[in-house]
Each structure stands twice: as C-alpha cells, then as structure tokens.
Amino acid sequence: MIPIRLLIIILFSGAVYGNPLDTINSTFSRKEILELAKEASSLLHESNFEKSFITSRLVLRYALTNNDNDLIARSYNIIGANYEELSEYDKAILYYKKGLVYANKAKNDTIKNWINNNLGNLYCFEKKEYKKGIAFFNESLRFNQKNKDTSQIVFTKLNIAWAYFDIKLFKEGIPYLEFVNNNSAKYGDKSNLVILNMLNGMYSGNIQNYAKAEFFFLKAIELGIKNQNHLDLSFSYNEYSSYLFKKGDFKRAYEYLVKYNKLTVEIQNSQNIKRAKRVGINVELDEYKRKVDTISAANNLQNQSLKKSKIIVVLFIVVIGILLLQMYTLYKNYLFKKKANNVLTLTNAELIIAKEKADEASLLKSQFLSTITHELRTPLYGVVGITNMLLEEHKELENSPHLNSLKFSARYLLSLINDVLQINKIEENRIVLEDLTFNIGDEIEMIITSLSFIAKNHNNTIDVDLDPEIPEFLIGDKLRFSQILINLISNALKFTHDGKVIIRSKLVKVEGIKHYIEFKIKDTGIGIAKEDQEKVFETFTQVGRKDLDYQGTGLGLPIVKKLLGLFESTIFIESVLGEGTTFMFVIPFDSNPEKTNDIINDIEVDLSNSQVFTVLVVDDNSINRLVTQKIIEKRNYKCVVVGSGKEAIELVENSSFDAILMDINMPEMNGFEATKIIRAMGVLTPIIALTAYSKEEITEQALSVGINDIIVKPFETAILFKIINQLIFKA
Template sequence: MSHSRIFLFLFISFNMFGNVPIAKTPIPSRKAILKLTALAADNLSESKFEQSLANSRLALHYAINGNDDCLIAESYNTIAANYEELSEVDKAIYYYKKGLVYANKTTNDTIKNALNNNLGNMYCFEKNDFDVGINYYKKALEYSTNIANAGRVYITNMNITWAYFYKGSFDKGEPYLDFINKHQKTDGDETTIVAANMLNGMFFTNKLKFDKAELFFKKAIELGKQDIDKSDLSYAYEEYAKLLMKKGDYKRAYENLALYNSITKTLRDSNKLKRANIVGVNLELDEYKRKVDTIENEKNLQFVSLQKSIVIVVLFIIAMIVVLLLLYSVYKNYSFKKKKNAELIIANEELLLAKEKAEEASYLKSQFVSTISHELRTPLYGVVGITNMLLDEHKELADSPHLNSLKFSARYLLSLVNDVLQINKIEENRIILESLTFNLSDEINLIKNSLSFIAKSHNNHINVIIDPTIPEYLIGDKLRFSQIIINMVSNALKFTNNGEVNINAELVKIENKAHFIEFNIQDNGVGIAAEDQEKIFDKFVQIGRKEIDYQGTGLGLSIVKRLLELFDSTISLKSKIGEGTTFTFTIAFDHDPIKTIELINKIQVDLTSSEIFTVLVVDDNKINQLITKKTIEKNNYKCTVVDSGMDALELLETEKFDIILMDINMPLMNGFETTKRIRQKGIITPVIALTAFDKEEITEEALSAGINDIIIKPFEPILLFKTINQLLYKTDETVIV
C-alpha cells in the first residue's frame, strides 16, 4: 500500500548511521555495504524483487560478518518489505521483528522508527490487530520525535489517527487528528492531503456533522483524482459512501461505492499483474529464508568455536597451574598430616564426650518437661473439676462472671502450661491445629470478661469492636486463637494505666470458604521504643523491666508469633513511646454452614442410657477421686474408688466392673503394672488410663500393658463418656491413637 500509511524503507542516506561503530572487517567497507543496502531498497521501489532480495541478502551477510547491528536491522527491513509486497504477511512480520531486535541494540532512532512504523502498518491494516499496531505506532512516534523529523512525526500521527478511526475509537484518535490539521501546511505534502481530508470526513461523520463531513470527503475525492496513486482515493469513495448511507442518500452512496469497487479492482488487477511477472520469486522465498538463517547460524557457530578455543587455552593454563599447586599442596599436606592427625584424635575424643553429655542433657530435659507437665496438670485437673462441680451443684452461680472467669482462666492456664513446657514442639511445627466450630464474638467477649480483673487493677477499659459482616459461626482452632488474643490483650493491659485497650476484628477478604479476618489490639500505654520492637518477639525478653516491674515470663509474644505461624500468619506492630502500641495480624477461618452443622452434631453426643454401668476408679489423689467420682455419678453410673493398684487387684477378686479408670503415677504399683496383673488374672474389663502424662510418652507402654485407651487430665466429661460408650458397645475400634 503506497498511501499515507507510509512504508518506511526508502529512507537511507549514507551518513545517517554515523554514530554506529564501524565494522571490524575492512573488506567490504561499510560504505560499500551501505551502497548495497541502498541498491536493494531502490530495487524494491521498482518492484525488482529478485534483485532486491539478492542484494539485501548479500548486504545482510556482510553486515553479520561485520557485527554491524544497524546494517543488519536495515537489511532485515528491506527483506521484510519484499515479503509484504508479495503478500507474505506472516513472513514480513517475522523479519520486521527480527530487524527490530538488532535495531534495539543500537542508539539509532531512525531505523527504530522505520521498523516500528512498518510493524504498526502490518498489525493494523493486514492483521486488523489495532491494539498491537497502535503500540508500535506510538513507539515509532517517540523515535521520530527524538530524531526531530517533522515529516515522519506527521506521518505517524496520521497512521495512529487512521488506526483509531478504523477501530471505532474516535475520541482517542481526535488528538492525533488535531495534530494533523495543525501541521498539514508545514509538514504534510501532496501524498498526505487526500488522507487528511478523508480522516476529517470520517471524524465529522461520527460526530453526525454530515454537512461538514461531506465537504472534507468532496475535497479528498477532488485531490485524489489528481494523484497518480489512487489507493487513498478509493478509501475516500468508500468512507463517503458510508456517510451518504447514514444521510439516506442511497443513490449517491451506491454511485460512490461503485467508484470505490472500480478503483479497488483496478489496483487489485495491477497487483495481480505485478505478481504474475514475478511468479518465480515466491517459489524461492522459503529457500531464501533458510539461507538468511544459515548466514546467522554460521556466524554464531564461528563465534562459539572461537570462544571454545579461547576457553580451551585458558583451561589448559589453569589446569597446569592447578597441577603445580596440587603437587605443592601434597608436599605441604604430607608434612603436617601427622601433626593434624594427632590433633584430630584428641578432638574426636572431646566430641564424643560432648555428644554423650549433650544426649544426657537432652534426656534430662525431656524427663524434666515430663515431670513438670504431670505435676502441673494434676492440680489443674482439680481446679477445672471443682469449678465444674460448683457450676453443676449451684445453678444460681451459672451466670457468675467470677466463676466463669475462673473456669476459663484455668483452662487457658492448662493450655499455656502445655505450650510453655512444649515450646520445642511449637518451634518444630509438631502442633496440629484443630477444626472446631465457635462464635468469634463470644470467644472475644469471654476473654474480655476473664481479663476484667487485670483491667480493673490498672484502671483500664476494654473495648470490643466486631465487624458485623463476620459470620456467626467460624471453623478453626479456637483454643489457639484464644491463647493469641489473651496474650496480646493481657500484655496491653499490663503496659497501660488509666487508659483503653481496643480489640478490633474486621473481615478484609473472602476466598472460597476462607474468611480472612484482621485483628488489631490497640492500647494507649507506655509504647515500645523503635530499637526494642524486634526484640519483643524473642523468648524471655521483657522490655521495660528496669523502669517498671511488669510481671510475666517473657514468653507471651514469642508464643503468639509461633502460634500465628501455625495459622500461616504474621504479626506487625506500630508503636511510639508515650502514645501506645497497635499489633496487627490476619487469620483465615473457614465458614462452611454444612461442615459447622456436622461438627456441632459430633459434639452433641447422646450419652443417655437406660443401663447402669459400674465403674472402678483407681487413683491415689483424694481430690482427683472426688472429681472423677462426681463426674461418673452425674451420668447415673455406679462408681467405686480405691487408693492403689493393690487395692484394685484385691477388689477385682470379688467384684466385677464394666469399666476401669486407671491412674498411671501411683506409689508402690503404678497403673501399667496394675493393668498387667489384671490381664494376667484373665480379666478383660476395658481399662482407660486417666493420666497427666503426655499421651505420646506413654502410648507404647500402655498398649504393652493392656490398656485400651488414654485420656489426658484435665479432660471434658463428654470425652470420657464417649470413650466409655465406644468401649462398652464396641461402636469403634479400641485402639489408642
């Protein structure tokens, strides 16, 4: 196409690439290659395709050998132009893009402008991909502005206008049309005037200003008749016919459309004739493409071969140096090997001794953790159990905030003790989060009430703000979540006096069933200095001890950080001395009404039974005996309590029981030994271990002794009765897990 969608390949001048380094190969000279590329472009303008391709291929060969990126880009531009004239659109785009790769390696904006403009022509008016084409046009406009070529700036603005109008984006094309109208007299010429008038006609047609549009179309047609190239005239007839159709002047519209078809046919016949004269060229195009690629491949292979030769020489020199160094090193090593061997023998003996001590220390640590865990859980079982007994026996205390806070605090203390004593498990990610149904608002308000005594002691007020869009029931590990909130809020209360602590929960995002809730714990207390803000998440760190005696172990925020890692979350803070601190973290809880109902149904176990079972409790702790007996009898079971394993064996000689609840840590004869002797007597009554030991520590020995299941104290009564029912009714396999 030779109209104002200008085809920029006839732009070469011998001094335009003066800023590009001259090729290293002196023969042929760069000037000779430039003449060859100019000749190829002239051949193309005269439709001498075979000659143009031959000359551009030879120029490309010389340019590649000379590593001249600018001339390589120019040669590819001419090759692509030949393909475009021969209607090989995809091949033309391929070589335009290849030329652009080399052009982008140079600082020459002229060749970059030409290639981007030509690619814009191909995508807009051959591929009808206007978005891609307009992007290329805009790059061409940038380069034509850089080289201060007013003519090319004008042509590129016209191309962009035309593309936008063909796309139907008249508002986007209007600024470019304004530029054309403003610079037509100074930068336009007789090759662009027809298109400029036609574009104005298209614009005013779109604006429904038909009379003004018709004036522009008539002027475009009048000027087009005087031009040798009739392609723009044909487009003017076509667009004018569209205007007349909108006006309802169908006769004149048909006449102009007929003129458009006539000119288009003439141009098409002319192109057919031209292609008929060069029919043999198309047969050689694929072979030509392969030859062009071969030139580049040969050059690359030569370069790679040279690089390999250099590498081989360098490696040989390095190898010789390494051999010499190795010989020297062998000599030196042999001389001091005996000395080091003696030192290593001593070091190994010390390491073995240190290893044994480390293993012994690790064992003692495990024993210490196990003992402390047992000693703490046992009294906590009493606290939790007596609290439940008070609530059961004194219904008037059911709404007592003090008793509820006591129960909640005891349960939390149990969980906290477990986490503190097993912090190594947290760090090794050995804790698995549970999926429980809970009400977020209830949990937070329960925490608020349980911490009210701390708030009152510091004259603080706790505010709870819950986003109403948060679902009523969520699914997640509510106990771990409660630990996080309790640690954060209790910390805020301890470091705030006569102030406020705000607990904010806001739903920030929903992805499938996951509801991401952002929590902010804000206080207006003493604040944290910037240099201390990273330290506070370390274990046993307590900022401010020197000034104020704040109680605590220094583990709270460390545990919070590790618990949040289990939730795939992190914590951040903003603080300023004297103004307070805000901690922020986000946790994703599931909301699944169906799953929630299932979980609730699992909790709601029907423990009623018309049959009365007899239970033997073996425990040496009087408080534990009382609590366990009350729990059993509350479910209408008969309960007998003995103080030791010997008493249990003696009683089993004369009485029969449906279930045996066995303590493990008892004097004289522990629970394992007692159970073994029960089994030796042939008694198959199910035995459930009620123990404060960690389940993982005793599972293997419990199975060996014949114990059917293990329940860790303190425990929920519902878990106990569920386990008893499973064992008695054989509803589930009695396997300790």
C-alpha cells in the first residue's frame, strides 16, 4: 500500500505545482524571469524551501526555453542551495556543478563566485574533503578580488578560516580570520556574526586565552538565540562544548552538548523540510522529463510512424515508477540512518560519562594506594628499625621467639605492601625493563639464601640444576627476573612439607645474541587440582588451604604472570594433587661480552673509607629519627637530627654537613620546599630523600628541586651507606 500512496502524492503535487507552470505565458521577459530568480533566492534565505523550489523550478524552465545561460546558472545554484539546506548533499553538488557549467558559458564571475563558495562549503563542512573544499573557496576568492567585491571577500575568507579551524590548522586560518575581524564592521553581513564570534572563540581557546574564548563563545550563542539563527547556533553549541571538554569543565561541556543534540534534532524534524522534500521531487522529474523529451525527439527522426504522445506517456510513467522506488528506498535509508545516529549520539554520551568515571576511579585508586602505602611504611620503618636495635643491643634476645615473630610480621607486611604496589604499576604500564649484567647462578643462590628461613621451617631441601651451556654473564632486567623466581620458589616452599624443591634452567635455543632459557620450579608439595590451575593466576585468589592455613594474599602468581608478560613470555603449570607442582617458563636474555664489559665498567663503586662524615637527618617522626640516628652512629658517623624543614634550613645556614637525609612528608614545610630553599642558598651538599613514598611517584619532582637520590623506607643499611658515600665522593 505504501507505493500507491506515494504515487498519489506525486500525481497530486504534479496537479498542484505542475499545471500552473504549463499555463504561464512562455514569452516572459528576461527582467520578469530575473525577478522570479530573486524571489526564489529570498524564499531560500527565509527557509521557505517549498516555495523556493517551486519558484526556482519555474525560473529554470523559462531560462532553458530562452536559452539564457546566465539565468540557467542562477536557477541551478538556487536549487542546489535548497538541496544543501535539506542535507541532500550529493544532489546539491550535482546541481551546483551544472550551474557552474552554465556560469562559465555565460562568463558571469559573480555567479561563479557564488557557486564556488557553495561547493567549498559542501566539501569542507559536509563531505569533510577539506583540500577540495578550500580549492573551491580560493577560486571563489579569486573572482571576488577580480570584481573588487570586499563584502564577498570578507564572506569567503570567513569560510576559509572556518575550514582551517575545523581541521585544527589554526596557523593557516588565522590570517583569514584577522582580515574578517578588521573588515567585518564595514563590509560584513550581520547574519555572519554568530560564526565570526564562534571562530574567535575557537582560536582564543587554542592559544589558551580562556577569558576571550568564553566571551566570544557566549556572544555567538547570545546572537544565535536573539536572531533565531538555529543552524549557526547549533555549530556554536558544539564548538563551545568541545572547548569546555578540552579545558576540563566536563559538566558544562555535557550541558552544551545536550543543547546541540536537541537543536540538531529540531532542525532535522522541521515540517518545512519534510514538505520541501516532496516538492523537490518535481525538480528531478523535470530533469528526467527533459531526458525523455530528448529520447522521443530522436525516435521521431528515426521513425515518423511512432506516436509521440503514447511513447512520452509510457516513458514518463516508467520514470515516475523508477523515481518512486528510488524515493522509497532513500526515505527508508534516511529513517534508518536517523535512528542509528540517535542511538550513536546517546551511546557516545554514555561512553564519555563512563570514561570520565573510569579515569576518576583510576586516579582515586592510585591516590589511595600512594597514601595508604606511605602511612604503612612510616610506622613499619620504626618497627623494623627498633626490632633490629633490640637484637643488636641485647644479644641475649637474639633467639627470642617474640622478637623474631615481630620482625617476621613486619617484613611480611612490607612484602604485602610491595606486592600491591607492584601489581598496580604493571596494570598501569609503569614498568620498563632495564638492561643489567648478572649471573644466573649468583641470583639463584641469593634467592635461596633469603628464603632459607621458610625452607628450614618446613623441613625442605632445595636442589639447583644449571645448564653449563648458559653464558656466565647475561644482560636483562635481573630485578624483575628475581621477583619471578622469589614468588615461585617461596610458593613451592610454603606448600611443601618435609619435601624437596628443584630449580632447573636449560638453554633451549640461541638467535643472534638472544639466549632463550627455560626455567622449571618443581616441588613435592600438596599439588593443585585441575579445575583450580587457571584460578591461581587470578588476583587475590587462593586455593588449596583446606585444613592448613597458608599465609598469603593471592598476589604472588598474578605478579609472576604479569611480569613474564613484560618479557613476552608465558607461564605453564603441571600439577597432580598430593604429588607436587611444576611451573615452567622461557625468558630470552642477551649475551654480549662487549656490552657486558661496558655495563660492568659503568657500575658505580663504593669508594667509602675510614673517614668520618657528618650527616643531618630531617624527619618529623621522633621514632624514625631515633632509628635513623642509631643506624648512622653505628657506622661511627656523626649525626645531627631535626624535626622540621625550617630547623634544617637554620642549621645549614650556620653549619656544614657532608650529607643530608631529608624526609618528604612533613607538616608546615615538606622536604621538597626545604630542599628548594637550601639549594637557593647555594648549598651543594648531597641531599637524599628518605621517604615512605614510592620512588616512581616523586622522582621527577625530587630532581627538579635538587635532590640527588631517593631511598624508600624501610631500607637495607648497606644501600644507605653506599649511596651516601658515592654522593659524598662524587661531590
């Protein structure tokens, strides 16, 4: 039933709008036809597309009858402009180019200017083919300059500036905008003020002149609302929303994006546009009718016996049928695209909100981890330090189960903090593998020594089987490699009692300097059920506790898997309940003797001697001051302690020190501020940040204020004195 209804509409519109055209006097003068063309153009500017189509169709018919190239070009230009307003851009381009052909025949530079400008608009802002569009604008500008039409020059340069700004080429577009700003008051059209203010807002926002950007955008919106210039107002809403989003004002950006979407839907649903689309079909019917007339004339010359009227009627009905089918298809496509665009618009808005929430959640998570780890490490430093002091000062307590339990618990809690930070860094891609020279045998030996306490408690033995084909020195990130082995070996020892843990390494292949080494960590422990073997690599997941309580957070194996991902490697598991578990992976390390020698030569050597140094300790926590002071004085160094950054500055003014240990998180004046003032005084004494913050969090800021190095609490005493000595001798 739908095609029949459409046919009725077509025939009806032909009766209403078609017959009067046939009855109008065909001897219209050129002046009368020109007046009709002006009327069609005026109706177009008033958005009365229905009447503009009818009038321009009348102009085209009589212009063709009179063979007036100038008027034909004008009528095609108006018809193309109507289609452009109806968002039928391909049809608009077709009629503009037809008009350009006749304008060239008429040698009318003014119409050439109009059509080139219109084609520039279409290709730039609708087809997004900016190179082609700007070429049309420049052609239009050439005719304007030839005609010395300053008002048209202003209009065209406004369009060129807009085109460049649309593709973020502000440097290329600003000369055109400056010309428009200088000449708009005298030669410009008031209807273009909305876009002019919008472009000034876009440029001001680009150069971060936010006050001007706000002024121009709001001025554009005010003018658009006042003059009811809905299309330009919608552009201003959209660009202002984009500016606010880049500036970080997400709430207002969303509000103006909603206004833009609402106004765009209103424009698209305009009843005038719907009616004008139906009338616009008559223009296309005229085009098809002219083609039919041409075909009929050729047939008449070939065969005079053919009946002209019947052939024309049959062909006309065929054309109407084809056009009807095409119109139906286009209408269905239009409805589908409109629905899809609405869905996409809503989805994009939801995605923007979701992304903002995700970014905010990620930032809050990082801030939370930073704060909580700092607050935990500060008292842990005191606990570990005082425990060590008690064990050193009271040798009779060396075997005390209470003190040893306290020390173990503190180190376990520190390990937990490090695991949480480690997995967060990996997830945020903040870990970059380093190239260091190391010996696999030495690394495994150190790991076994550090885990001997667990092995002894569980009555386990550890066997090591190293492939002699593995080069003595390898190049790679030995710290991450050690973390992988520590997690796997400690897990094997923890879940094995009265058993054995075997560590095997084998060189499996060599490609250039790359040596691919397979590692196997095998134990004779409780094993892992088949259904649980994938779960063990999930964060905070623990399996196999059953009747026994195995300490752990469920982070060890997930960290191993993620670290191996940095090495572009994968971990495999083989396990049988009650018999044990084997973990396997392959890591490629470089082996390059020349590069190894260079790395070894670059390693800083501890140049410490028996000389006594004076160290200033700055820390607001009295327990931490006591612990650090005891550690330093035990090395026979002199130590001065203060509790604030201000006290440190006063001391440095009147005394000299060999090194300064600076806490970062202090009230009133933090370590960064104190260091900056000390450096401003011209003091070059090495300053070491002794902090509970993660090193990656403060490195950039520390270097910027003049801090020489960073040590994270709790720390190894040997590392502290190594860094102190190196910095002192370097100074």
